[in-house]
Amino acid sequence: MTDSERPLPAGPRVWAWTTISTPVGPLGLAATADGLLSVVFHAEDTGERAAGSVDRLTRRLGSAPAGPPSACHDVLAEATAQLQAYFSGRLRVFSLPLDWSLTSGFNRRTLHELLDHVPYGTLVAYQDLADRVGEPGAARAVGVAMGSNPLPVVVPCHRVVESNGGLGGFGPGLEAKRALLALEGVLPQPLF
Template sequence: MTDLEPAAAAASPPRPQEWAWTTVGTSIGPLGLAATPKGLLNVVFRAGDAEAAEAVDGLTRRMGTGPAGGPCAARAVLDQASAELTDYFAGRRETFSVPLDWSLISGFNRRVLRELAAGVPYGTVVSYQDLADRVGERGAARAVGTAMGSNPLPVVVPCHRVIESNGGLGGFGSGLEIKRSLLSLEGVLPEPLF
């Protein structure tokens, strides 16, 4: 093996994967959704035209191809995700059944997000430290915060349900107003006055 072989392997483009994109209007603004035939891949807050184009460009680089323009297996996943999110924001759905494609996240962050998705139901909250404890990583509250910030599937994998141990909201990459709105929708917080 020469010194050039590892660099050439690292520079090779990703293997193209089928995926599709759509935007759904919600009470917190447009959500961008990306899916593969395996499941929902990405949820993007504030997916106006510029933000959606940026997200699609990033996914195109990561996936090795642009989104499918016509009928494809990923469209069925998007249709299901769109319908379920519409029902969630209308107050008609508390759980999601759309399959998830976890390929954009790995390691500790994936473990934490899977625990969050499976173990923190609608209308409840968990602290960063409690979530760290649940995955067997005592003292990893800050690392859990980092995992929440890297969540590619917000709302469906409910990082808005993770708060500080003292009851404070903690952070939220897309803004605390969105976190408050989601927690209000689920009855955890009173509806904002303005």
């Protein structure tokens, strides 16, 4: 059973959704009262992509997003402010509460290691991250964990690269990964 198939705690959960504009395109944010739950690239306020993201979360959480006001909306407001500060170059470390309920096991351990020990403006190789979590043969599994990260940007899977210096993969697209790494000063800005 994959992390995305793993059942969440019993009963419907109260959560909220918003979409924000960023230099890497619109991001969808979902939050519970426990913290930021999900960051979705290529989100839209309306349309098929937004509906698909919200529908997937509705199925996983057993309820539709809550209308304001709620503690979820307070988390969304803080997440929006911190992401805007990050994208404007004024924030290097997020201080948001995070709801880790959409991931577990190896993936969660790997994402925690990444969040706690790979700071802004640094990179780590898939293999090195596997070694750090005590699974030296699991470089590919680290790639799977990065691909299933429910909190990209905040949990910085864009900082994980290949041992040979290649960028590796990135679900939202390599252009977004390059832009995030350039923002953090790891890569030069693209010429065009």
